[in-house]
Amino acid sequence: MSEIGHARPAVILGGVIAFLVGCDSMIVAPIAPEILASWKASASLSAFLVAAYALAYAFTSPFFGAMADYRGRRPVAMAGLLVFSAGTALTFVASNLAMGLAFRALAGLGAGMVMPVVFGEVVSRSTPHRRGANVGIVTGMLLSATVIGVPLGSLLASAVGWQWTFLLISIPGFFAVLPAARVFSGVEERKADASATAGESPAGNGSHGGTGRASAVVAGMLKMALTHRGLLLVLLSTGLWHTGFAVMYTSIGAFYKNRYGFGAAEMSWVTLAAGAAGIFSAIMGGRLLARWHAAFYMAVAGGAAAIGVTMVVFSPGPAAVTVLGQMLWSIGVTGAQPAFMTLAATLNPQLQGTALALNSAAQYLAQSVASSVGAAILTATGSFAWLGGASAALAVISAVVIRGIHTR
Secondary structure, eight states, rough: OHHHHHHHHHHHHHHHHHHHHHHHHHHHHHHHHHHHTTTTTTGGGGGHHHHHHHHHHHHHHHHHHHHHHHHHEEEEEEEEHOOOOOHHHHHHHSHHHHHHHHHHHHHHHHHHHHHHHHHHHHHHSSOOHHHHHHHHHHHHHHIIIIIIIIHHHHHHHHHOOOOOOOHHHHHHHHTTHHHHHHHSHHHHHHOOOOOOOOSOOOTTTTTTTTHHHHHHHHHHHHHHHHHHHHHHHHHHHHHHHHHHHHHTTHHHHHHHHHHHOOHHHHHHHHHHHHHHHHHHHHHHHHHHHTSHHHHHHHHHHHHHHHHHHHHHHOOOSOOOHHHHHHHHHHHHHHHHHHHHHHHHHHHHHGGGGHHHHHHHHHHHHHHHHHHHHHHHHHHOOOOHHHHHHHHHHHHHHHHHHHHOOOOO
């Protein structure tokens, strides 16, 4: 089979799953006021809906990533899709804040199980030449939720009620379980992938052993991953990168309203422009990653992100200039995602699921913490300059950290 054909099933199914997860995670913010109003809860609690999903994803995905390395990707992917779809569907019937938080956390748990497995399968099936491009395609599908899924979901919520948005996301998630059984590798295939690349897998025989052995092996994998110098640098870079992004982005609506008086209608066009630029960057960036050294690639992405966010915050020009800066910022931020994913997955092929899950956990934890810190800084200073400056500086520092990884 050709190098493209071997990876195609994983890229197609992975892209569909990534789009569903992206829609589910990103739709909450724009429709949170309607959700909370229906529960007779304060609109100020919207951050908790986002945090419940993000923290469940961050704290559980490392365990299930290691379990995928031990038991094979197939059972983890199938279970993850079922949990994700169930949590999303149950949000449809949530009648109060407590139920809503519980079901959002359940959906986040499922997403944290399946997404590292998706990227691991794509990386394993791809040749080195196609690896970055294929990861970029799946990342682009994840980001396309911002451009396609979120606007459509918002329209649906306003037309028939927010509950139907979550129900419609869950249905294809349930239907994806059966294809996942055919596409994702089982334990023997997983061991063969790892052995072919880097010798005998540390997973041992994943089809045998009780719960105690499974827990010990998973703990050992997590320990191996967290003592790998290169992976630690990737995790540090990922954390810095997403801290820099979230510390400013979570206040972007307030920024545009404060400077230009933009409301929801104008912001939808800003989001559309930035999202389209991000999708283009993720797909093209994956192709460039196959040709450029990772350190140089991240230097370009870091420079684009730093210049873009500086244009957004400090440009004295008209709104068009600021939006161009937003697009450049989006190009830099999203263009880096294939690099983080590819580096995490290939530094130690025996620990792909573990490494990818830890990378995702670093991303979600950084965004959760940075959102709160950014809001606190803005409240204390009343100035967006501190947020923009921190965002630009962290993008550059993150790119410098990647230079410490000796790869390719």
